[in-house]
């Protein structure tokens with residue numbers, strides 16, 4: 555994709571600043587109308603989103619969890635695939651920014667009567683929508699909408715292509731816990747080849763200077779990844795002691811049906827994180843999972859719920875990251891009014 559994809563001539567303003575989220579950072583501007591993927595973003599743009607999310611995460615700790623940053627704007631969440639975390643997170647993020655938020659479920663829409671995705675989106679846009687958040691099973695669905703809509707488009711997962719806000723919240727969580735991303739060894743374990751979470755993580759982590767490992771059976775880890783600078787391993791046990799963060803990707807059971815690995819039991823034996831393997835990882839290594847977890851497959855229950863797991867932190871951080879993304883694409887990065895209403899904290 556062209557690196558200028560999604561850039562508009564909008565009158566760019568300063569973004570929210572690192573840390574407190576109140577003082578403007580005059581050194582950076584946000585110029586993109588859409589968030590389609592991390593492949594097209596620069597390192598500075600990714601850092602800008604993460605820093606804006608730091609400011610918005612403070613809002614979630616207040617007793618009144620609402621700021622007027624997107625008051626008067628309308629957001630539609632178009633979800634054509636199942637989702638728990640991403641859909642609820644975008645819905646709450648829009649509400650906390652004071653936007654009007656409408657949730658649209660593809661399964662009960664007129665697409666069942668043959669309406670195309672583009673016609674559906676255009677009809678919804680005609681009702682005065684400012685931001686469209688889309689999840690769809692087709693890679694490129696968000697890009698397609700960005701080409702025909704005046705509204706901003708945010709990709710909430712398109713086929714096996716990208717899931718940019720998931721990778722941003724993964725990276726945000728790593729940066730929060732370990733204080734940096736540069737120089738860390740981050741392993742993406744499992745079905746790397748079919749994972750939009752993995753693709754977005756690879757782009758984002760590499761741009762921020764992490765060493766990315768792809769770990770899994772040869773059938774699930776494409777050989778071409780080495781050309782992108784990704785380190786490849788087919789033996790989790792060999793690399794356990796040197797990895798700083800394990801991002802355990804969900805195993806999609808249909809991959810087993812198509813013969814890409816023998817059984818989930820065999821997969822868990824070779825690539826699952828369990829108590830025994832945890833004895834060999836660094837004491838401060840982080841365990842991440844995008845969800846939904848197959849307990850007993852990617853992670854044993856004691857690891858999923860254990861002291862090194864940051865899985866629920868990921869979910870909490872996702873809200874701040876999505877507030878930052880909606881705010882940046884919805885306003886061009888103008889300084890947000892996020893002072894607590896009436897001094898409430």
Ligand code: CP
Nearest residue numbers: 637638639640844845
């Ligand atoms: N991680 C993620 O995308 O989860 P959901 O499918 O529940 O949104």
